[in-house]
């Protein structure tokens with residue numbers, strides 16, 4: 361990794377999209393997230409890194425209340441989206457997840473056509489009036505996910521018939537179709553080959569023009585390639601958070617240094 365390239369890749373400070381205040385997560389007796397405070401910027405890619413089991417996915421799932429579906433999971437503290445607490449009783453988690461979309465580790469298209477995979481969200485959220493408006497939403501989402509040219513002639517074919525990398529870009533199109541403001545990605549490339557990984561990484565860089573993107577990754581190279589901010593978690597603590605170049609070349613905490621130099625993890 362080229363230190364200078366990383367240090368030179370400065371980013372402007374953007375508006376804060378998500379702010380976590382004193383967030384704690386327990387699964388029964390397991391204290392998975394310990395008093396985490398962090399500000400996630402808009403139009404920025406933030407990478408969550410850290411050893412297995414440190415709480416990266418748990419914290420990611422807090423940001424669109426995916427943990428609500430896990431009975432043993434208890435979340436406390438506040439997570440604010442544009443200043444509004446997403447755990448407020450008045451917030452509908454289904455509406456929230458349209459605003460804060462998620463892409464999972466394994467591509468998981470619905471057993472439906474390519475078109476219907478992307479149209480699903482706009483349909484349940486009533487985001488269009490006419491069929492031609494829906495067609496446009498589907499095309500725009502597929503273009504944003506850099507897969508339109510590969511699927512435009514077979515929109516009625518099943519999504520599950522695409523290659524792994526294409527399926528993952530279809531899932532990104534599905535998430536993008538509800539016009540989210542934040543895109544959460546939990547190891548989105550771990551099931552992909554190097555070419556598909558490179559395509560998705562390029563796409564992540566484009567998506568940040570329109571969204572705040574948060575990505576969990578086991579690959580420090582990937583974090584360095586795609587993100588402008590990096591958060592290092594260790595045993596449920598957010599140990600270090602800052603500009604990616606600085607976290608990788610000049611870590612402030614000995615635990616971060618040990619991890620990035622391969623001594624822990």
Ligand SMILES: Nc1ncnc2c1ncn2[C@@H]1O[C@H](COP(=O)(O)OP(=O)(O)OP(=O)(O)O)[C@@H](O)[C@H]1O
Nearest residue numbers: 387390392411412413414415416417418419430432
């Ligand atoms: N559904 C669950 N039920 C009980 N404990 C859980 C559950 N999910 C996660 N945990 C525990 O919470 C802690 C954090 O797990 P989490 O999956 O968030 O870590 P991670 O950093 O994403 O790990 P990995 O990199 O291996 O995916 C671990 O101790 C894990 O065993």
